[in-house]
Amino acid sequence: MKNETTNKALFEPFTSGKLNLPNRTVMAPMTRGFSPGNVPNEEVAAYYRRRAENEVGLIITEGTGIDQPASVSGASIPVFHGEKALNGWGNVVKEVHDAGGKIAPQLWHVGMTRSQGDLPNEEASPVGPSGLSLDGEQVNEPLSTEEVEALVESYAKAAADAKRLGFDAIEIHGAHGYLIDQFFWANTNKRTDRYGGDFVQRTQFAVEIVEACRREVGEDFPIIFRFSQWKMNDFDAKLVNTPDELERFLQPLVEAGVDIFHCSTRRFWEPEFEGSDLNLAGWTKKLSGKPVISVGSVGLDGVFTDFSGAGTTSLDGLVDKLDHDEFDLVAIGRSLLMDPEWVKKVHEGRVHDLLAFNKEALQKLY
Numbered sequence: 001m002k003n004e005t006t007n008k009a010l011f012e013p014f015t016s017g018k019l020n021l022p023n024r025t026v027m028a029p030m031t032r033g034f035s036p037g038n039v040p041n042e043e044v045a046a047y048y049r050r051r052a053e054n055e056v057g058l059i060i061t062e063g064t065g066i067d068q069p070a071s072v073s074g075a076s077i078p079v080f081h082g083e084k085a086l087n088g089w090g091n092v093v094k095e096v097h098d099a100g101g102k103i104a105p106q107l108w109h110v111g112m113t114r115s116q117g118d119l120p121n122e123e124a125s126p127v128g129p130s131g132l133s134l135d136g137e138q139v140n141e142p143l144s145t146e147e148v149e150a151l152v153e154s155y156a157k158a159a160a161d162a163k164r165l166g167f168d169a170i171e172i173h174g175a176h177g178y179l180i181d182q183f184f185w186a187n188t189n190k191r192t193d194r195y196g197g198d199f200v201q202r203t204q205f206a207v208e209i210v211e212a213c214r215r216e217v218g219e220d221f222p223i224i225f226r227f228s229q230w231k232m233n234d235f236d237a238k239l240v241n242t243p244d245e246l247e248r249f250l251q252p253l254v255e256a257g258v259d260i261f262h263c264s265t266r267r268f269w270e271p272e273f274e275g276s277d278l279n280l281a282g283w284t285k286k287l288s289g290k291p292v293i294s295v296g297s298v299g300l301d302g303v304f305t306d307f308s309g310a311g312t313t314s315l316d317g318l319v320d321k322l323d324h325d326e327f328d329l330v331a332i333g334r335s336l337l338m339d340p341e342w343v344k345k346v347h348e349g350r351v352h353d354l355l356a357f358n359k360e361a362l363q364k365l366y
Contacts, residue, residue, distance in 0.1 A: 007315060009322040011347055014057065014329060016291055018222040018259055019169055021057040021102060021329075024322060025343045028295050028333035029060045029106040029171065029226075034365055035078035038065070038120055040088035044078070045095040047365040050340035052101025055347055059101055060171050060224070060262075060331070061092070063108030063178075066154040069124035073114040080105060080158045086165065093166045104169035104224060107158045109151065111179030112139060112188065113232065127151075128182045129189040129196070129205070134233040136187055145193055148205060151179075156212035159223075169222035172209060175264045177231030180206050184239055185231070199239060203252045210256035223257055224293070228264035229280065235266065243273055247287040260291045262331065268296035269317050282326035294321070295331035299342070300357055310334065310357045315346070337361050 014021040027048075035044055051059055065071030067081035079085045089105065096103045112128035116139075127147070131140040143151070155172065162170045174180035182188040183205040189196055195204050206225070213223055231237045240246045250261070263281035265272075272280045281294035298318060300310035318330060335342045339355040346354070 007319055007346055007349075009319050010315075010330065014291075016222075016259065018220055019058075019102075023055065023057040023343070023347075024329050025055070025057045026293055026295075026329050026331040027051050027056045027059040027336050028331035029062055029173070030333055030337055031062045031077065032365065033074055033076045035076050035085075035088070037084070038072065038075065038077060038079040039084045040064075040078045040092055042091070043365055044088070045092045047340075048092055048103065049095040049099045049101075050366075051336060051343075052096045052099035052103075054341045054344040056101060056336065056343050058168070058329070059096060059103040061103065061105045063106045063110075063173055064089070066107055066109050066151075066158045068109060068127070068151060068154050069121040070114050070126050071109040071154075072120070073110050073118040075119040079120075080107060080161065081154075086161055090165045097166065102168040104167055104171050104222075105158075105162050106171040106173050106226070107155055107162075108173040109154075109179035111177075111182045113178060128179065129191050132182075132188045132190070134177050134182075134188060134231055142191065145195075148195055149208075152205070152208045152212050155209045156216045159213035160216035163217045163221055169224055169259075170213065170217070171224040171226055171262060172206070172213065173226050174206050175226045175228035175262075177233060177237075180209065181228070181231065184227070185237070187237075199245065200248050200252065203249060207252045207256040210253060210258055214257040222259045224260045224262050225253060225258040226262035226264055229272075230264075230266060241273075243276075243283055243287060246272075246283055250284060250288045254288050254290060258290065260293060260329075261285075261288060262293040262295065263327075265294075265296040268294050268298060268321075268330075270296075278326060279321075282321070285327055291328040293329040293331050294327040295333065297334075298330060298332045299335040299354065315351075334361070338366060340366055 065079040114126040281292040285292040301313040334357040338361040
C-alpha cells in the first residue's frame with residue numbers, strides 16, 4: 001500500500017466555485033438506524049464529529065427523509081422535517097463544525113422500496129412514479145401529477161432547512177432504486193405525462209427537484225446529486241449503455257444546477273463502458289464538465305453490498321486514478337463505518353493500523 005508521500009493526491013485541497021475542502025476524502029452516506037423516533041440524537045452527533053476530528057474532508061450524512069409520510073422505512077431512520085429532527089440535525093452540524101469539519105445531509109425518499117405497514121407511519125402507502133415495485137409488481141396507483149409536484153416542493157423545503165441550519169451543501173439521493181431513481185428507470189416508470197418517456201425525459205422529476213432546491217438555497221450553495229446504474233434488487237441494471245447516452249442523461253441535470261455528481265458504483269476500479277478504463281465517475285466528469293465523487297469498496301477487498309466482512313487492500317489503484325484526474329473526490333464507506341480514524345491513519349502513513357470491516361460494525365456507532 002502506498003505510504004504518506006505517495007498517497008499525496010488524496011490530501012490535496014479541493015476547490016470549486018462553491019465548495020472548498022482540505023482534502024479529497026468524503027464520508028459516504030450510510031444508513032445507520034440509530035435515531036430513535038426518527039430524530040438524530042447526541043450519539044449520532046458524536047458519531048459524525050469523530051470523523052470530522054479525524055480529517056474527513058466532507059461528511060455526507062446517512063439518508064434522511066423529506067417531509068412526506070412514506071419517505072423512510074423504520075422508526076430509527078432520521079428524517080429532515082419537524083422541529084425535533086431539525087433541532088437534532090442542527091446539533092450535528094454544530095458538533096461537526098466545532099471539530100473543523102464540513103457536512104451535507106443526504107435528502108432521501110425510499111419510494112416503492114417501502115412496505116405497507118412500515119414505521120414510522122404505518123398507515124402510509126409506498127409511493128412511486130407508476131406504483132410499481134422494483135420487481136415490476138403493481139403495488140398501488142401511480143402518483144398524480146399534483147402529488148409529484150408536492151414531492152418536489154418537499155425536497156425544496158428540506159434544502160432550505162439545510163441551508164438555514166448551517167450545512168455546507170446538500171446531496172440529493174437519486175440512486176440505488178429509491179424514489180428519484182424509480183423515475184429514471186424504465187422498469188418502474190411507465191408514465192405518459194411530462195415525468196415519463198425516454199431515458200432523457202425520465203430525468204424531469206430530478207430536474208424539477210434540483211431547480212426547486214436551487215431556488216431555495218441560491219446560486220452559491222453546493223448541490224450534490226448521487227446517481228447509479230445498479231439497483232438494490234438488480235446489480236446489473238443500466239440506465240444508460242453508452243457514453244453518448246450518459247451525456248444525454250446528464251445534460252438536463254447539469255442545466256438544472258447540479259454542482260457535483262456522486263457516481264455510485266459497487267467497485268470503483270471497474271470500467272463503465274467497453275473500450276475505456278474510465279469508471280462511471282470518470283465518464284461523468286469527462287462528459288458533464290462537473291466535479292465528481294467516486295465510490296465503491298475503497299480500501300477493502302469485498303464489495304459494499306456484501307456486508308459479511310472485508311479485509312483491507314491497497315489504495316494504489318485509487319490514487320493512480322486520482323493522480324490522473326479521473327475524478328475529484330473519493331467517498332469512503334465501510335472503512336469509515338468501522339474506523340473513524342481511517343483518513344487520518346492514511347494521511348500519516350499508518351496503513352498497517354487500518355481495520356478490516358466486519359458486520360458487527362453495523363450494530364454500533366464507532
